[in-house]
Amino acid sequence: MKKNFGFHVDLDMFIPATDEDKKYLVQMRPSSTFFKDGVKRLYKNKVAFVSLIVIVLITVSSIVIPMFWPYSYESQLGIVPGKPVDPSYKNLKPFEYGKTEKVAIENGKSVFPHIFGTDSAGRDYFIRVIYGTRVSLAVGFFASLIVLLIGTVIGSISGYFGGKVDLIIMRIVDIIYSLPDMLLVILLATVMRLKLKPVIDGTPLETIGSNIISLFIVFALLYWVSMCRLIRGQILSLREQEYVLSAKATGAKGKWIIAKHLIPNCISVIVISAALQIPSAIFTESYLSFLGLGVNAPMPSLGSLASEALNGLTSHTYRLIIPAIVISLIVLSLNLLGDGLRDAFDPKLNN
Amino acid sequence: MDSKTAIYIIKRILLAVFTVWVVITVTFFIMHFVPGGPFDSEKAPSAAIKAAMEKKFNLDKPLFTQYTDYLKDIVTKFDFGPSLKKRGRSVVDIIGDGMGTSAKLGLIAAAAATVCGIVLGAIAALRRNKIIDRVIMIITTAFVSMPSFIIGSILLILFSIKYKVFPANGSTAEGLVLPIITLALYPTAYITRLTRSSMLDVLGQDYIRTAKAKGVSSANVIFGHALKNSLIPVLTYVGPMLAYIVTGSLVVEKIFAVPGIGRAFVNSITGRDYPLIMGTTIILATLIVIMNLITDILYKVVDPRISFD
Numbered sequence: 001m002k003k004n005f006g007f008h009v010d011l012d013m014f015i016p017a018t019d020e021d022k023k024y025l026v027q028m029r030p031s032s033t034f035f036k037d038g039v040k041r042l043y044k045n046k047v048a049f050v051s052l053i054v055i056v057l058i059t060v061s062s063i064v065i066p067m068f069w070p071y072s073y074e075s076q077l078g079i080v081p082g083k084p085v086d087p088s089y090k091n092l093k094p095f096e097y098g099k100t101e102k103v104a105i106e107n108g109k110s111v112f113p114h115i116f117g118t119d120s121a122g123r124d125y126f127i128r129v130i131y132g133t134r135v136s137l138a139v140g141f142f143a144s145l146i147v148l149l150i151g152t153v154i155g156s157i158s159g160y161f162g163g164k165v166d167l168i169i170m171r172i173v174d175i176i177y178s179l180p181d182m183l184l185v186i187l188l189a190t191v192m193r194l195k196l197k198p199v200i201d202g203t204p205l206e207t208i209g210s211n212i213i214s215l216f217i218v219f220a221l222l223y224w225v226s227m228c229r230l231i232r233g234q235i236l237s238l239r240e241q242e243y244v245l246s247a248k249a250t251g252a253k254g255k256w257i258i259a260k261h262l263i264p265n266c267i268s269v270i271v272i273s274a275a276l277q278i279p280s281a282i283f284t285e286s287y288l289s290f291l292g293l294g295v296n297a298p299m300p301s302l303g304s305l306a307s308e309a310l311n312g313l314t315s316h317t318y319r320l321i322i323p324a325i326v327i328s329l330i331v332l333s334l335n336l337l338g339d340g341l342r343d344a345f346d347p348k349l350n351n
Numbered sequence: 352m353d354s355k356t357a358i359y360i361i362k363r364i365l366l367a368v369f370t371v372w373v374v375i376t377v378t379f380f381i382m383h384f385v386p387g388g389p390f391d392s393e394k395a396p397s398a399a400i401k402a403a404m405e406k407k408f409n410l411d412k413p414l415f416t417q418y419t420d421y422l423k424d425i426v427t428k429f430d431f432g433p434s435l436k437k438r439g440r441s442v443v444d445i446i447g448d449g450m451g452t453s454a455k456l457g458l459i460a461a462a463a464a465t466v467c468g469i470v471l472g473a474i475a476a477l478r479r480n481k482i483i484d485r486v487i488m489i490i491t492t493a494f495v496s497m498p499s500f501i502i503g504s505i506l507l508i509l510f511s512i513k514y515k516v517f518p519a520n521g522s523t524a525e526g527l528v529l530p531i532i533t534l535a536l537y538p539t540a541y542i543t544r545l546t547r548s549s550m551l552d553v554l555g556q557d558y559i560r561t562a563k564a565k566g567v568s569s570a571n572v573i574f575g576h577a578l579k580n581s582l583i584p585v586l587t588y589v590g591p592m593l594a595y596i597v598t599g600s601l602v603v604e605k606i607f608a609v610p611g612i613g614r615a616f617v618n619s620i621t622g623r624d625y626p627l628i629m630g631t632t633i634i635l636a637t638l639i640v641i642m643n644l645i646t647d648i649l650y651k652v653v654d655p656r657i658s659f660d
Contacts, residue, residue, distance in 0.1 A: 178370045180639040182598035183632050184377070190620050190628070191381050283498055290500045290602055291617060306501060310606070317508055324501040332496035 038268070041344035048340020051333035058330060062134035070112045071124035073131040074298040079122070089122035091316065098122075116322060120312060123298075125319065132300035133326055136282050139212060139301070143219040143281035148274045150220055151227025156258045158228065159235030166232075173225045181222050185284060188218045189293040209296035215285060223277075230273055234266035268345040276338040279331040286327055302327045360648050367644040374636040375425065378629050379418055431630035436622050442630035445615055452527075453604070453611035457596045460531045464538035464592065469585065471539070472546025473578055479551065488547075491540035500602040503533040507606060521609030530607045534599050538592045542585055550581040583654045590646035594639045 017025070032040075042048055071077070077089040077098060089098035094117045101111045116125035158169040192214030238244065239262060247257050263270075286303025288294040295301045302323040309320035402411070412420075424430040431442035475487040494502070506529050511519035518526045553559065554577055562572050597613075604613035612631060619627035 174366060175370055175373055178366065178640055178643055179374060179377075180594055180597070180636045182594070183636055183639075184374075186601075186616075186620065187378060187381055187628065187632055191384055195384060279496070286498050287500070287598075287602065290498075291605070292621065303498075303500075306504065310504060313504070313508060314512055320501075320504050320508070324497070324505065327501065328493070328497045331498075332493065335492075335496055 038345040042340055045340045045343060048337050048344070051336040051340065054329065054333040055337060058133060058326070058333075059137060062130055062137060065130050066127060066134070069124075069127050069130070071114075071127050073123065073128045073300060076122040077118060077124065089118055091120055091312070092118040092122075094318070116318070117316075119308065119319065125322075128300045128305060129302075129322055129326065132302045132305050132323060133330070135212075135295055135299060135301040136285060136303070136327070137330065139215065139285045140278040140282035143216060143223075143285075144274050144277040146216055146220045147223045147227055147277055147281075148270065150224040152231050152263065152270060154224065155228035155231030156235050156262060159232035160239055160254060160258050160262065162236075169228070170232075173228055176222060176225045177229075179222065182284075182287075184222060185215075185218045185288065186291065186293060188221070189214050189288055192217060209299060211288070211294055211296055212285075215288060215294070219281065219284075223281075227270075227273060227277070230269060231266060234269055235262050238262050238265050272338060272342045272345060275334065275341055279334040279338075282327070282331060282334075302330075356651065359651060363644060363647055367640050370640050371633075371637050374640070375422060375633050376418075378632050378636075379421055382625050382629050383414060383417075425633070431633070432626040434624055434627050436619075436624040436627070442626050445627060446612055446630060446634055449610060449612040449615045452521075452609060453600055453613060456527060456530055456534065456604075456609065456611060457593070457600060459527075460534035460596055461538065461589075461592060463531065464535040464542060465585075465589075467535070468539045468542025469546050469578075469582065472543040473550055473573070473581075475543065475547040476550035476554065476581075477573065484547075487543060491543045494536050494540035495544070497537075499533055499537060499599045500606060502536055503530070503603050503606040506533055519607065521604065521607035526607065527609065530600075530603045530609055533603050533606075534596055537599070538588075538595060541592070542588060545585050545588055546581060549584045550577060553577050553581040556580075583650070586650050586653060587646060590639070590643035593642040597635050597639060 042052075066073070079085050086099055092098065092114055094115060095113050096117060097105065097111060097114070098118075105111055114124050114126065116129060119125050119128065154169060158166045189211060192210065235258075239257075244257060244261055247261055252260075282302075285294055285301060286306070289301050289303030290307040292307070294304050297304075305323040306320055306327070309316065309323070313320060421432070424432065429443065431446075434440045434442055434445055437445065471487055471491075475484040478484045507519060510516045510529060517528050520526050521530055559572060559576055562576050563569075567575075600609075600611060600613040601617055602613075603609070604611045605617050608614070612635070615627065616631040616635075618624075619631060
């Protein structure tokens with residue numbers, strides 16, 4: 001007899017499921033992680049996916065092409081030791097050849113073409129653009145990495161410990177935030193390259209150049225603040241979660257909780273803002289190079305190539321257009337990819 | 352205005368003053384951190400001449416005395432010292448010469464960017480997902496990704512060299528057209544995107560539906576309710592826009608040979624004219640700090656929903 005209002009358990013509800021029932025209840029879809037979901041969403045976002053392909057293509061070609069290209073970014077063609085300089089190699093138009101190369105072609109030898117011609121010093125322009133792309137990308141990447149590291153460490157300390165530590169850090173952040181960054185970048189870059197040059201001469205750092213190192217230092221000094229604010233905000237909300245309390249209850253120390261619980265949980269926010277930081281670093285580098293404060297000659301960067309091109313603007317317009325297109329392409333695709341990453345990986349935006 | 356707002360404004364002003372002091376101090380010590388005096392780069396002068404020069408520019412005093420003197424001169428007399436390279440000219444004179452042109456350039460660019468940005472952004476939001484919205488978004492995305500010196504150079508090639516519509520020399524009024532366009536493009540694109548997203552946000556609010564439901568005309572809904580409220584986020588961009596225009600004018604004035612502060616600054620860097628570098632940095636930085644201050648205060652006053660913390 002069924003007792004609708006009784007406390008007796010209806011045993012019929014607890015009979016084992018038949019095989020058919022089990023099959024029906026089993027989840028057919030393989031389990032998916034947060035990361036897999038994000039990748040799937042990113043893949044569906046055509047614009048972001050195309051941007052990703054463009055960036056990968058540009059990056060790979062800027063690394064691979066200099067390996068087999070017959071010309072180097074610094075060697076001035078037409079200069080042979082012991083002979084007078086051959087001026088026919090300067091300012092070649094695309095697919096033109098210098099004097100000795102023409103002779104070689106007449107003799108049946110094949111000469112690798114200068115796809116973008118040469119610059120005013122007789123250097124193959126194509127390889128300079130490729131190398132400049134590599135330099136700009138590397139500067140953008142490492143500058144963002146520095147910002148990321150410093151911002152994450154200081155931001156998580158500030159957010160986790162709170163109180164006086166937080167107050168002091170946040171006041172410093174406020175002040176740096178209201179400093180006009182670009183002017184200070186210019187100022188620091190001007191001074192640093194003079195001060196750094198004697199220090200790094202003869203060390204492996206010399207190849208990077210004092211200007212780029214000062215750019216990194218400037219980034220490390222000034223640009224971590226927005227990352228720091230972002231991470232602090234994240235940590236502030238995360239540290240109130242139950243799993244942090246349970247970690248504390250089992251005796252975990254602050255360092256462990258930050259490294260094992262808090263940072264992994266805001267990793268998506270970190271990655272997204274780092275992706276958006278790279279184009280801004282590339283922008284800054286190109287801007288400084290344009291003012292003559294960027295990479296040290298003869299090393300090219302996209303900004304310095306554009307700056308050099310201004311001198312022969314009327315006769316060699318393409319020398320400005322090429323680096324301009326590459327810069328815009330890189331920055332545009334990184335921005336679009338960053339937006340795509342945010343849409344795909346920021347769980348708060350998923351609805 | 353309640354007391355909370357007043358406290359916020361006072362706090363914000365104190366922070367701004369402190370920031371300006373930090374800028375002056377940092378600039379001063381950074382510039383004196385440079386190895387070698389400013390007279391080392393020239394044809395090596397004799398020791399006596401060098402000593403006389405250093406005495407003239409007060410470089411023989413201890414560093415801290417130089418610093419307090421410098422600070423005192425700025426605060427009491429607005430004096431940034433003499434230029435090292437242009438004989439008999441003070442830094443304030445040189446900056447004053449360029450100020451008029453640069454201010455004209457910057458203000459027109461800022462005004463043009465604000466008006467065009469708001470109009471384009473509103474159109475894009477009202478015609479969401481239509482062709483005109485797509486076109487506006489694609490163009491603005493492209494402009495946000497292009498450094499100002501590239502936009503400037505391309506405009507220079509097209510309109511001064513190829514078609515000769517405007518002169519390439521920025522010292523005439525006609526010559527200022529291209530620099531203004533160059534400076535305004537990025538902020539225009541940014542404001543357009545900002546207005547669009549903020550307007551879309553506002554258009555989805557309940558009070559817009561209420562207004563429509565009670566029969567307010569669509570023009571009134573757009574201009575009276577939606578546009579007015581969606582302009583608040585745009586207000587926050589005024590400060591950063593000024594900072595962008597100030598730094599952007601450095602390269603733009605270089606490209607178009609505009610006789611403004613930006614060009615004086617770039618020349619002072621290449622010419623190692625230390626007092627001029629310091630003076631320009633401090634004045635431009637103060638300008639940016641003041642604009643940020645005004646923006647922040649306006650923002651909190653205009654939108655009462657914003658909390659004070």
